[in-house]
Amino acid sequence: MQLQQLQYFVAVAETRHFTRAAEVVHVAQPSLSQQIKALERELGAGLFLRARGNITLTDAGEALLPLARRILADADTARHEVLELAQLRRGRVRLGATPSLCTGLLPDVLRAFHDRYPGIRLLIEESGSHDLVRELARGALDLALVVLPLPTASPALTTVELLREDLVVVSSPESPRPGGGRRAVRITDLEGERLVMFRHGYDLRELTVAACRSAGFEPDFAVEGGEMDAVLGFVRAGLGMAVVPRMVAARSGRGLRVTPLARPGLYRTIALAHRSDVAPPRAARELQRMLLER
Numbered sequence: 001m002q003l004q005q006l007q008y009f010v011a012v013a014e015t016r017h018f019t020r021a022a023e024v025v026h027v028a029q030p031s032l033s034q035q036i037k038a039l040e041r042e043l044g045a046g047l048f049l050r051a052r053g054n055i056t057l058t059d060a061g062e063a064l065l066p067l068a069r070r071i072l073a074d075a076d077t078a079r080h081e082v083l084e085l086a087q088l089r090r091g092r093v094r095l096g097a098t099p100s101l102c103t104g105l106l107p108d109v110l111r112a113f114h115d116r117y118p119g120i121r122l123l124i125e126e127s128g129s130h131d132l133v134r135e136l137a138r139g140a141l142d143l144a145l146v147v148l149p150l151p152t153a154s155p156a157l158t159t160v161e162l163l164r165e166d167l168v169v170v171s172s173p174e175s176p177r178p179g180g181g182r183r184a185v186r187i188t189d190l191e192g193e194r195l196v197m198f199r200h201g202y203d204l205r206e207l208t209v210a211a212c213r214s215a216g217f218e219p220d221f222a223v224e225g226g227e228m229d230a231v232l233g234f235v236r237a238g239l240g241m242a243v244v245p246r247m248v249a250a251r252s253g254r255g256l257r258v259t260p261l262a263r264p265g266l267y268r269t270i271a272l273a274h275r276s277d278v279a280p281p282r283a284a285r286e287l288q289r290m291l292l293e294r
Contacts (some may be wrong), residue, residue, distance in 0.1 A: 009061075019034055073139025094125065096127060133146065143280055161274045184259065193220065196224075
């Protein structure tokens with residue numbers, strides 16, 4: 001079994017077309033077909049069903065596809081690891097993070113990393129923890145900043161707790177103060193308030209809604225479905241208030257009133273995750289060290 005054969009197999013599986021797959025991998029279509037047949041002979045099973053121009057995966061093909069993607073991703077990582085020059089003058093880091101962490105935690109750390117290693121390319125994947133865990137597992141990321149607990153147990157990942165961050169309530173200075181003007185508000189003070197809520201799948205949405213329900217009420221949404229920047233913009237416009245990380249509120253500039261939550265308050269646990277079976281590349285390990293020492 002050759003990496004080239006797996007590359008051709010993945011290309012056909014993703015395009016569902018032999019000619020288009022050949023164009024993607026820059027090879028003549030007959031050569032691609034011959035390599036696919038050789039792979040099928042090697043495995044002793046057909047990988048594709050061909051009927052009236054429609055290409056579908058067999059059960060064997062479905063089983064092979066995630067493994068082939070992981071093998072190719074690992075080979076790509078190994079290639080970049082070997083190509084890195086001494087003193088981290090060249091290379092890349094593929095880092096995943098939730099949108100709020102991209103806004104709050106990462107800018108200062110990435111600036112320090114870039115100043116020290118200007119030749120390292122930083123590729124940032126912004127998504128929710130569930131998607132980031134999946135991307136890590138299939139080898140598409142080197143590291144990811146995720147919110148604990150993970151949405152699903154994943155024994156293939158190693159996580160190291162990075163920090164615990166308080167959540168605060170942000171509102172427009174022109175709107176009435178939450179909680180009747182107290183210096184710190186309780187979750188129960190949000191009952192009846194109009195909230196600006198993140199989209200489904202956002203860690204902060206799930207945490208906030210769960211806290212409201214634990215306090216005995218359903219939150220009332222004025223607007224829902226936004227990313228972090230949109231949510232903060234809607235709050236500035238006076239559409240409602242939102243629960244956001246303290247670091248995000250601190251970096252958001254003017255136009256927001258920040259009110260802490262009374263004890264025990266709300267917080268989230270941020271962890272740095274990577275695959276357990278493959279060591280991150282050298283550049284990723286250096287970024288990991290800087291994050292842990294921040």
